[in-house]
Amino acid sequence: MNRTDPLTERQEYLIGGYVELSCGRCAARVRVRKSSPQQTSVQWSTRATRQCPVLTSDEGLHTPLPTCPDLHRSIQHAVRTGSLGVT
């Protein structure tokens, strides 16, 4: 029985403090939101997960929470330059 509703990409992501960022290396575009200095939510689109070489690697496929080290750096840069603030 496979009755899971796939996560649909919806407009709501754009409101509620999400900022669009792209990975510095693979250029995958994701939506990022910081709810506190320690907490960062990243929304990966299907296209972005296919685009990122880290996520398409065996290791990436088995990680429950997709992360890319280059994207992580892009996020930190966005925080430092003020384009990603805590919301």
Ligand SMILES: [Zn+2]
């Ligand atoms: Zn990447």
